[in-house]
Amino acid sequence: xxxxxxxxxxxxxxxxLVAITDTLASHNVNIRxxxxxxTEEFGILxxxxxxxxxxxxxxxxxxxxxxxxxVVGVKIGDAPGKLSKALEVLDDAKINMEYLYAFMARTQKxxxxxxxxxxxxxxxxxxxxxxFHMITDADINKL
Amino acid sequence: MQERYFQKEIETMPAEQMKQLQSEKLVKQxxxxxxxxxxxxxxxxxxxxxxxxxxxxxxxxxxPFLSKADLRDAYPYGLLAKPLKDCVRIQSTSGxxxxxxxxxxxxxxxxxxxxxxxxxxxxxxxxxxxxxxxxYGYGLFTGGPGLNGGSHKVxxxxxxxxxxxxxxxxxxxxxxxxTILCCTPxxxxxxxxxxxxxxxxxEDIPLKAGIFGAEPWTEEMRRGIEKTLGIKAxxxxxxxxTTGPGVAFECSEQTGMHINEDHFYAEIIDPDTGEVxxxxxxxxxxxxxxxxxxxxxxxxxxxxxxxxxxxxxxxxRTLIKMAKPMGRSDDMLIIRGVNxxxxxxxxxxxxxxxxxxxxxxxxRKGNTDTFDVNVEMTAEHFSDxxxxxxxxxxxLAEAMKVMLGINPTVHLVxxxxxxxxxxxxxxxxxxxxLHD
Numbered sequence: 239x240x241x242x243x244x245x246x247x248x249x250x251x252x253x254x255l256v257a258i259t260d261t262l263a264s265h266n267v268n269i270r271x272x273x274x275x276x277t278e279e280f281g282i283l284x285x286x287x288x289x290x291x292x293x294x295x296x297x298x299x300x301x302x303x304x305x306x307x308x309v310v311g312v313k314i315g316d317a318p319g320k321l322s323k324a325l326e327v328l329d330d331a332k333i334n335m336e337y338l339y340a341f342m343a344r345t346q347k348x349x350x351x352x353x354x355x356x357x358x359x360x361x362x363x364x365x366x367x368x369x370f371h372m373i374t375d376a377d378i379n380k381l
Numbered sequence: 382m383q384e385r386y387f388q389k390e391i392e393t394m395p396a397e398q399m400k401q402l403q404s405e406k407l408v409k410q411x412x413x414x415x416x417x418x419x420x421x422x423x424x425x426x427x428x429x430x431x432x433x434x435x436x437x438x439x440x441x442x443x444x445p446f447l448s449k450a451d452l453r454d455a456y457p458y459g460l461l462a463k464p465l466k467d468c469v470r471i472q473s474t475s476g477x478x479x480x481x482x483x484x485x486x487x488x489x490x491x492x493x494x495x496x497x498x499x500x501x502x503x504x505x506x507x508x509x510x511x512x513x514x515x516x517y518g519y520g521l522f523t524g525g526p527g528l529n530g531g532s533h534k535v536x537x538x539x540x541x542x543x544x545x546x547x548x549x550x551x552x553x554x555x556x557x558x559x560t561i562l563c564c565t566p567x568x569x570x571x572x573x574x575x576x577x578x579x580x581x582x583x584e585d586i587p588l589k590a591g592i593f594g595a596e597p598w599t600e601e602m603r604r605g606i607e608k609t610l611g612i613k614a615x616x617x618x619x620x621x622x623t624t625g626p627g628v629a630f631e632c633s634e635q636t637g638m639h640i641n642e643d644h645f646y647a648e649i650i651d652p653d654t655g656e657v658x659x660x661x662x663x664x665x666x667x668x669x670x671x672x673x674x675x676x677x678x679x680x681x682x683x684x685x686x687x688x689x690x691x692x693x694x695x696x697x698r699t700l701i702k703m704a705k706p707m708g709r710s711d712d713m714l715i716i717r718g719v720n721x722x723x724x725x726x727x728x729x730x731x732x733x734x735x736x737x738x739x740x741x742x743x744x745r746k747g748n749t750d751t752f753d754v755n756v757e758m759t760a761e762h763f764s765d766x767x768x769x770x771x772x773x774x775x776x777l778a779e780a781m782k783v784m785l786g787i788n789p790t791v792h793l794v795x796x797x798x799x800x801x802x803x804x805x806x807x808x809x810x811x812x813x814x815l816h817d
Contacts, residue, residue, distance in 0.1 A: 247758050249798060279794075280795075
């Protein structure tokens with residue numbers, strides 16, 4: 239079970255982000271979810287895309303620093319309180335979380351949460367035991 | 382493998398005989414300068430020295446020094462020792478530290494310079510079977526023209542690439558099987574990185590040797606370049622004021638550079654008192670040209686801090702060796718009262734696994750110096766969290782503090798965002814207005 243996230247080092251400069259999104263667009267790579275962690279000087283752009291291999295290749299070719307990380311993707315109901323429930327599960331299992339971000343799908347009435355935790359396997363087991371469904375790279379294409 | 386030389390008689394001449402040759406040449410050179418360069422004649426007159434006082438190389442210490450300031454004062458023709466109609470070429474410095482230096486050459490001067498470069502190429506294993514890619518800048522900068530001429534003299538097939546257009550460099554290198562690369566060490570490192578990115582392994586690269594100079598570089602950087610390109614990397618030294626690259630060159634022993642002392646006599650002096658120091662002492666390197674026609678400089682202070690050695694060399698050359706300069710008084714930064722050499726920063730970066738591409742930015746806020754170092758992020762170090770990146774910056778800053786004694790602020794920046802040297806790298810931006 240795995241969901242790959244792309245991490246791209248972005249300098250805090252005008253035009254830096256659009257250079258990345260343009261490159262992806264011109265190669266028909268669709269962004270499903272994104273989050274940016276930023277400081278005054280640099281940012282880390284995190285992306286979930288429909289085609290990791292192409293995205294990595296074209297962005298590296300353009301000279302961007304890009305790396306992939308395995309993250310946990312979990313499907314939650316699109317209703318109040320559902321995210322809290324998922325987070326409580328992780329809290330109870332004492333799994334440390336670095337960050338998270340969420341996205342919605344066009345076709346299905348669900349929300350999805352991308353979690354970056356200290357121990358992917360433990361998080362997945364805890365969430366599955368609590369009745370949550372994980373999503374993988376293969377699922378991203380179908381959303 | 383038998384050691385080869387370009388001019389064996391000179392390069393392996395016994396020390397006593399070399400001294401004799403130097404003495405004969407010096408006497409003539411001093412006379413030539415005294416008669417043709419009023420600027421230097423005045424300096425000699427003021428010191429009460431005449432050409433008759435110079436009977437051998439032992440008398441050299443009696444002559445006055447020349448400094449970069451003299452070259453500026455005498456710009457452009459004040460140190461010219463031949464009529465312009467006898468000159469065939471000029472070369473010039475970048476002028477980054479003040480007014481440009483313009484050096485003049487007669488055909489004789491060009492020939493001796495090219496001989497010096499040819500000695501360097503042969504010492505690096507070059508023969509007429511080799512394909513020599515010259516990726517130093519061509520033009521006013523001495524790097525390209527010097528190595529180009531040397532390569533011709535050796536009989537190498539010469540690729541006059543000049544610097545830049547890295548994709549084209551790589552195409553010619555691989556299509557024409559270049560075996561020797563001549564450029565600045567930072568450009569060699571950049572070409573190496575680019576080849577690596579394109580999937581070339583060291584064994585796929587036709588090069589066997591590289592001759593790199595014109596800017597300071599460290600042993601760590603040498604090892605890095607040798608590994609990526611699969612070559613042996615040779616250092617070369619020179620300055621436009623004396624002639625250009627080839628004043629000194631490295632042999633396979635890689636333990637210092639043989640000075641072409643039949644043309645350029647080296648002294649080490651105490652930079653404060655001007656006193657000549659014995660062999661093996663650390664001090665400022667001073668050069669005297671022995672047989673130049675158009676632009677002969679006597680006792681020119683290079684500002685390079687260096688050590689000379691006559692220890693027997695395994696390559697068979699008897700030419701005196703100079704250590705890699707340990708710093709230049711004009712490169713040295715004084716930040717919050719501490720001496721900082723850019724090469725120290727480079728050493729830290731290589732030790733910590735970063736590329737030696739960095740930029741030091743010094744400024745002054747109120748009465749305190751600010752000291753920032755920009756370093757390029759690498760794929761190995763990059764992670765997906767901000768805390769990860771700031772931890773790397775902190776670790777680098779701490780390593781620099783251990784090396785320098787003062788604390789910089791380190792900024793990790795995107796790869797290739799620091800301008801590479803296609804000529805010389807701009808490593809230091811000093812925004813303090815300390816001298817106005």
